[in-house]
Amino acid sequence: MDASQLRAALEERRRLIEAALDRALPGESAWPETIHRAVRYSLLAGGKRIRPVLVLASAEAVGGATDDALPLACAVEMIHTYSLIHDDLPAMDDDDLRRGRPTNHKVYGEAVAILAGDALLTRAFHLLAQLPEDASEERLRRRLAATAILGEACGTAGLVGGQVMDLESEGKAISADALERLHRAKTGALLSACVRGGAVLGGATAEQLERLTRYGSAIGLVFQIVDDILDVTESAAQLGKTAGKDVKAQKATYVSLHGLERARGMAADLLRQALDAVVPFGERGALLAGIARLIVERKA
Amino acid sequence: MDASQLRAALEERRRLIEAALDRALPGESAWPETIHRAVRYSLLAGGKRIRPVLVLASAEAVGGATDDALPLACAVEMIHTYSLIHDDLPAMDDDDLRRGRPTNHKVYGEAVAILAGDALLTRAFHLLAQLPEDASEERLRRRLAATAILGEACGTAGLVGGQVMDLESEGKAISADALERLHRAKTGALLSACVRGGAVLGGATAEQLERLTRYGSAIGLVFQIVDDILDVTESAAQLGKTAGKDVKAQKATYVSLHGLERARGMAADLLRQALDAVVPFGERGALLAGIARLIVERKA
Numbered sequence: 049m050d051a052s053q054l055r056a057a058l059e060e061r062r063r064l065i066e067a068a069l070d071r072a073l074p075g076e077s078a079w080p081e082t083i084h085r086a087v088r089y090s091l092l093a094g095g096k097r098i099r100p101v102l103v104l105a106s107a108e109a110v111g112g113a114t115d116d117a118l119p120l121a122c123a124v125e126m127i128h129t130y131s132l133i134h135d136d137l138p139a140m141d142d143d144d145l146r147r148g149r150p151t152n153h154k155v156y157g158e159a160v161a162i163l164a165g166d167a168l169l170t171r172a173f174h175l176l177a178q179l180p181e182d183a184s185e186e187r188l189r190r191r192l193a194a195t196a197i198l199g200e201a202c203g204t205a206g207l208v209g210g211q212v213m214d215l216e217s218e219g220k221a222i223s224a225d226a227l228e229r230l231h232r233a234k235t236g237a238l239l240s241a242c243v244r245g246g247a248v249l250g251g252a253t254a255e256q257l258e259r260l261t262r263y264g265s266a267i268g269l270v271f272q273i274v275d276d277i278l279d280v281t282e283s284a285a286q287l288g289k290t291a292g293k294d295v296k297a298q299k300a301t302y303v304s305l306h307g308l309e310r311a312r313g314m315a316a317d318l319l320r321q322a323l324d325a326v327v328p329f330g331e332r333g334a335l336l337a338g339i340a341r342l343i344v345e346r347k348a
Numbered sequence: 349m350d351a352s353q354l355r356a357a358l359e360e361r362r363r364l365i366e367a368a369l370d371r372a373l374p375g376e377s378a379w380p381e382t383i384h385r386a387v388r389y390s391l392l393a394g395g396k397r398i399r400p401v402l403v404l405a406s407a408e409a410v411g412g413a414t415d416d417a418l419p420l421a422c423a424v425e426m427i428h429t430y431s432l433i434h435d436d437l438p439a440m441d442d443d444d445l446r447r448g449r450p451t452n453h454k455v456y457g458e459a460v461a462i463l464a465g466d467a468l469l470t471r472a473f474h475l476l477a478q479l480p481e482d483a484s485e486e487r488l489r490r491r492l493a494a495t496a497i498l499g500e501a502c503g504t505a506g507l508v509g510g511q512v513m514d515l516e517s518e519g520k521a522i523s524a525d526a527l528e529r530l531h532r533a534k535t536g537a538l539l540s541a542c543v544r545g546g547a548v549l550g551g552a553t554a555e556q557l558e559r560l561t562r563y564g565s566a567i568g569l570v571f572q573i574v575d576d577i578l579d580v581t582e583s584a585a586q587l588g589k590t591a592g593k594d595v596k597a598q599k600a601t602y603v604s605l606h607g608l609e610r611a612r613g614m615a616a617d618l619l620r621q622a623l624d625a626v627v628p629f630g631e632r633g634a635l636l637a638g639i640a641r642l643i644v645e646r647k648a
Binding site: 074078079080082083084087130134137139140157158159160162163165166167169170171173174175176177178179185188189191192193195196198199200202203204205207208209211212213215216 | 374378379380382383384387430434437439440457458459460462463465466467469470471473474475476477478479485488489491492493495496498499500502503504505507508509511512513515516
């Protein structure tokens, strides 16, 4: 898969996802209007949609149907967006800018922003519980298993726990081990759940799931390392969010702990691990390989 | 079922629920400790556990097994607690007192309180996605259907939407219709989902589900009417939360719109509807009838 094929493959899946996200939410005029406007403002703000694309790519890598994976793809993007809305709140990271636009609470106020996050988290799991009455037993089992993977990744051992650790470690010296643990929870768990959940929905064998778990673990960690690198090397305009904020908040990062060069070396190692893990999938794994490269080579 | 039998029946189920809630959460020493302490502080703070008891009572009314309904019972109490934590935040109702103790953000700070709510909402749906591998197809189907009922009740057409409306109607004159709509969303939807979800897990027939839906709808609304009555007739010490706060916040209530006497009359009518709906369940419906009476006759 060359660069232009990869671009086209990603674009095709992104279009599917945008349409499915739009369908999965009530319209802006649904009652009560404020909350639906606030939810749509953040969820339909564009973005790279890396997480839902990972879900689809992973299901496809094991020969699954895109349609079976689409509800999980929507759910992970809803959950990612809820976590951004809540993390940006004044009581948390107090951020004004996200994806190049004012953050949710800057536009709708704190109360509605908290509720918009709550609504997205709720809708994500609600969506996963909806199946046609004639769905096969196998589809039910896979859906529940994928939902359990997502639930685990978003709880206190994952997304929420990572954010707590992040808040608690601000301005403190933390060890390299603690930093890895923090990021495996805060960023890695959800990315990994995208890959594993997509694989389960696609009908992965135990061996395929094990390989994709390794892939997910590697890209989950490298995603954060690259984020830390970009925070010091790119401008706010390029990132679409405040740059240099980790330095300002005295947050421990891979760059502050290991230096820029070693952080880059770690990212290259993890990329290799991710690529190795998907070799046996051949052409079907090409999209996953392309996404791993994109994560490491991105500029924002 | 006389008063002492009812008390014993409720106590027995409450004990089951307390133990199940405790088991459903990581211990206080699980990493990261802060969030688990915060979650346990609010979830295990006692309370009447009306929602989870309703789940069990409804499953039992249609001849279902308590064990099959217990995960939903835990989930609804987690969701109720998350909504209290978020509603009490300074950006929302700004409350200092809940169940006779300082609110979550007063003890753990706003950031952790927001995350504790997020963690409880996540854990509720995670719990519902967990089933033994050898669970029957029928159990899977019922579990997914009950989860979908809960998801609907907690979203922008229910719990979240009701809270948005509540915030938006503060200090404004709203119609009796708008007030009913608000409370059917904010309080009624979750209570109704307890009854309907429990019924589905218990294997209700279409006719049984229709009757229990009527019961759930009546108690969902009467619960709020009684809350409004208690806000003006009881003291803070009895309520375990700030009294008279609706009047102070200039919130429209059943009492402010209809007067105390008419509000009491509406409560009595709804209680009759609830009791009528469960008559055909005979002895099996006695617990549901008892709970309806308790909701209307409670002092806090």
